[in-house]
Amino acid sequence: GQQLNQSPxxxxxxxxxxxxxxxxxSSIFNTWLWYKQDPGEGPVLLIALYKAGELTSNGRxxxxxxxxxxxxxxxxxxxxxxxxxxxxxxxxxxxTGANSKLTFGKGITLSVRP
Amino acid sequence: GAGxxxxxxxxxxxxxxxxxxxxxxxxxxxxxYWYRQALGQGPEFLTYFNYEAQQDKSGLPxxxxxxxRPEGSISTLTIQRTEQRDSAMYRCASSFFGLAGxxxxxxxxxxxxxxxxxx
Numbered sequence: 001g002q003q004l005n006q007s008p009x010x011x012x013x014x015x016x017x018x019x020x021x022x023x024x025x026s027s028i029f030n031t032w033l034w035y036k037q038d039p040g041e042g043p044v045l046l047i048a049l050y051k052a053g054e055l056t057s058n059g060r061x062x063x064x065x066x067x068x069x070x071x072x073x074x075x076x077x078x079x080x081x082x083x084x085x086x087x088x089x090x091x092x093x094x095x096t097g098a099n100s101k102l103t104f105g106k107g108i109t110l111s112v113r114p
Numbered sequence: 115g116a117g118x119x120x121x122x123x124x125x126x127x128x129x130x131x132x133x134x135x136x137x138x139x140x141x142x143x144x145x146x147y148w149y150r151q152a153l154g155q156g157p158e159f160l161t162y163f164n165y166e167a168q169q170d171k172s173g174l175p176x177x178x179x180x181x182x183r184p185e186g187s188i189s190t191l192t193i194q195r196t197e198q199r200d201s202a203m204y205r206c207a208s209s210f211f212g213l214a215g216x217x218x219x220x221x222x223x224x225x226x227x228x229x230x231x232x233x
Contacts, residue, residue: 003156033221042118042205042224043157088156095220096211098170101147102222104156 002027004089006105013079014113021087021108022073029091032065032072033102037086046087047074079112086110116140118225120206126231127196135191135228139208146189147222148181151203157224163189164211196232203227 005024013019023032031050035043047058049065049072056063062075072091076083086107093099119138127133139146145164149157159173165186174180178196183189193200207222 003158009154035224040226042207042226045221045223048221090156098172100145100209101159101162101170101173102149102157102207104158106154106156 002103004091004103004105006087006089006108008108009106010109010111012111012113015079015081017079018075018077019079019110020073020075021110022071023089023105024071025091025103026070027091027103028069029103030069030094030099031092032063033090033092034061034063034072034074035088035090035104037088037107039085043088076110079110081112081114084110084112118206118208118223120204120225120228122228123226124229124231126233128233129196129198131196132192132194133196133230135193135204135230137189137191137206137208137225139187139189139206140223142210143208143223144186144211145209145222146183147207147209148189148191149205149207151205151227153202157205160191193230196230198232201230201232203229 034046037043047063052069053067054065060077088107089105090102121136147162148160151157161171161181163183178194181191205227207224209222210220
C-alpha cells in the first residue's frame with residue numbers, strides 16, 4: 001500500500017539541539033498529522049494540521065502543512081531525552097468514508113544523546 | 115478505561131491456526147479502525163467501522179482476514195489459516211464520527227496493539 005516518504009530512517013542529535021523532519025506524498029491530503037510512538041505503545045497524536053500553509057505549535061513542537069498539500073514538516077526545539085521515539089507523519093483525505101483512513105510514513109527513529 | 119485497549123497483547127500461534135484479535139474502543143467513539151504495522155514500517159490500513167457497519171475493507175490482504183463489530187463497540191479481527199507472513203503488530207484505533215467540537219478531538223486514538231507471531 002501507499003506510504004508517505006520520510007527520511008532518513010534514523011536521526012541522532014545532542015540534547016538541547018533542534019531537529020526538523022519532513023514528510024512528502026505523491027497525493028494531496030486535506031489533513032496532516034504527526035504521531036510519536038514509544039516502545040510497547042501505540043502512536044500518540046502530537047499535532048494535527050487542517051489547512052494548507054497552517055503553522056501550528058504544541059510546546060516545543062512546531063509543524064507546518066505544506067501549501068501544495070503534499071508535504072508537512074515537524075520541528076522539535078531544545079530536544080530532551082524523552083523526545084526519543086519513532087515519529088510518524090500521516091495524511092487523511094477527509095472525515096468520512098474511505099477518506100477517513102490514515103496513510104502513514106515509515107517513521108523516523110530519533111535518538112537524543114545526553 | 116480511558117484509552118483503546120487490545121487483547122491479547124502478544125499472540126504466538128502455529129501456521130494454519132486461526133486467531134482472533136480483540137479491540138475495545140474509547141467509550142463513545144463511533145468509528146473503529148484496524149491497521150497492521152510491520153517492523154520498520156508505519157501502520158497500514160486494513161478496515162474500518164462506523165457503529166456496527168463495516169464501511170471499508172479495502173485494506174484486508176485476502177479473504178483469510180475478516181472483521182466484525184456486531185454491537186457497535188468491541189471489534190474482532192480474525193485471521194484464518196495463519197501464515198508466517200501474517201506476523202506483525204495489529205493496531206486498533208477509534209475516533210468520533212465526522213466533526214464534533216475541537217478538530218483534534220476527532221482524530222484517531224490508537225491502542226497498544228497485538229503482536230502476532232506465526233511460527
